[in-house]
Amino acid sequence: MGDKVTIGQYDKNSGGTKRLVLTGMIFALALILTIVENSFPPLPLPVPGVKFGLSNIAVMYALFFLSKGQAYAIAILKAVFVLAVRGLIAALLSFCGGIFSLTLMLIVLLLFKDKVSYLAISVSGAVAHNIGQFVAITFIYTGFYLLAYLPLLLVSGVIAGIVTATLLRFIIPALKRLG
Amino acid sequence: MVSDGKAGMKFFKRTDLIVITAIMAAGLAIWLVYGLIYGSRAVKAEIYFDNEPVETVSLEKGRERTFSIRQKPEVVFKVDNDGNIGFIESDCPDKICVKTGKLHMVGQSAACLPNGVVLRIVPAEGRSGDEPDIIIGSGGK
Numbered sequence: 001m002g003d004k005v006t007i008g009q010y011d012k013n014s015g016g017t018k019r020l021v022l023t024g025m026i027f028a029l030a031l032i033l034t035i036v037e038n039s040f041p042p043l044p045l046p047v048p049g050v051k052f053g054l055s056n057i058a059v060m061y062a063l064f065f066l067s068k069g070q071a072y073a074i075a076i077l078k079a080v081f082v083l084a085v086r087g088l089i090a091a092l093l094s095f096c097g098g099i100f101s102l103t104l105m106l107i108v109l110l111l112f113k114d115k116v117s118y119l120a121i122s123v124s125g126a127v128a129h130n131i132g133q134f135v136a137i138t139f140i141y142t143g144f145y146l147l148a149y150l151p152l153l154l155v156s157g158v159i160a161g162i163v164t165a166t167l168l169r170f171i172i173p174a175l176k177r178l179g
Numbered sequence: 180m181v182s183d184g185k186a187g188m189k190f191f192k193r194t195d196l197i198v199i200t201a202i203m204a205a206g207l208a209i210w211l212v213y214g215l216i217y218g219s220r221a222v223k224a225e226i227y228f229d230n231e232p233v234e235t236v237s238l239e240k241g242r243e244r245t246f247s248i249r250q251k252p253e254v255v256f257k258v259d260n261d262g263n264i265g266f267i268e269s270d271c272p273d274k275i276c277v278k279t280g281k282l283h284m285v286g287q288s289a290a291c292l293p294n295g296v297v298l299r300i301v302p303a304e305g306r307s308g309d310e311p312d313i314i315i316g317s318g319g320k
Contacts, residue, residue: 042273064188117192127202145286147213154206158199169190 023062023070027077030058034078050152052160053129057168059102060122061175068106075102089140093133100132101125118168123161130157217285221303224264224282226256229295237303238262238283254296266291266298 033054043050055078062071075098083091105125108116130153138146226234228250238258245257245267254276255268263281269291276291276298288299 114188117189117195119191120195120198123195123199123202147209148217148284148286151206151210151213154202154209158202162199165190 019066019070022066023073026058026062026066026070027074029061030055030074030078031081033057050156052163053097053126054164054167056101056122056125056129056160056164057171059098060105060118060125060164060168061171063102063105063109064118065175068102071102071106072099075099092140093136096136097129097133100135101129104128119162119165122165122168123158126161126164127154127157130154130160213286214284220285222262222283222285222300223303224258225299225301227297227299230297236264238264238300248296251294251296254291254294256298264298264300265289269294269296 037051037054059071059074059078062074076095078098079091079095082094102125105121105128108121108124131150134146134149134153222238224236224238225232226236226248228248233250234248236256236258240262241260243258243260245255247253247255253268253270254266256264257267258264259281261283263283265279265281266276266289269276271291271293273293276289276294276296279289282289282298282300285300285302288297290297
């Protein structure tokens with residue numbers, strides 16, 4: 001018990017219960033971050049729905065310190081929650097954005113191992129989230145031109161990625177006490 | 180202040196600046212190229228209600244007017260003298276459609292989802308992209 005263990009090691013050392021509880025708590029954190037974000041006034045931008053995606057902090061934390069399985073579980077649970085609260089289209093957008101984002105972060109992480117920084121992963125995740133959502137929108141409302149909005153998606157993704165990575169950095173010490 | 184969880188992984192590296200600059204530059208490049216290709220092309224606007232095209236508006240310069248569609252008189256559009264079109268009034272709570280502002284380039288769109296009204300800019304002649312073109316251009320030819 002007195003050993004110095006990080007959360008990542010805990011994951012391997014202890015059984016499924018701890019993992020279940022941790023996943024649940026991080027998922028709860030994702031929901032709280034979403035609610036906090038929605039309570040802010042919308043950003044004064046010409047395109048609706050551009051936001052920081054604070055709940056991505058929880059997904060990134062799961063990816064970095066728990067496991068990729070748990071990160072995917074949280075992304076999917078988030079979409080299920082959106083389905084219950086905001087309906088099918090919003091859920092589809094959440095699902096596509098979340099899975100796109102997580103998959104790209106995972107690829108970057110696997111390709112560059114620990115040579116890559118949190119910030120770079122966060123930025124690529126946020127950009128992928130935007131693009132994933134927009135691809136979903138082009139399928140739902142046919143005939144949107146992705147190219148016309150790609151610049152905005154890239155730039156807003158970079159900014160959102162920097163914001164979430166910075167916040168994650170300050171939240172990590174608190175999250176570590178979870179273990 | 181943070182001791183990193185993943186061994187050796189840093190919060191920020193100098194190469195991140197390159198990544199960020201590259202993404203921003205790609206965005207800028209796409210924006211410029213897109214503007215170059217479509218910026219001066221003749222366009223028309225299509226208005227959709229509940230996913231059905233209900234109106235096609237020609238956007239020539241110097242013909243300022245405001246109008247609404249029959250299905251939603253609460254939603255008012257305006258075409259200005261430069262041939263831009265946009266929502267100017269709507270009874271929806273968030274007014275996102277009005278905040279979207281004026282559109283003039285192919286591919287731009289504005290939507291008032293609470294009212295089910297979507298405004299899209301498409302090329303003036305020929306087909307409007309990858310879907311069947313139901314309305315033939317009404318641009319007084």
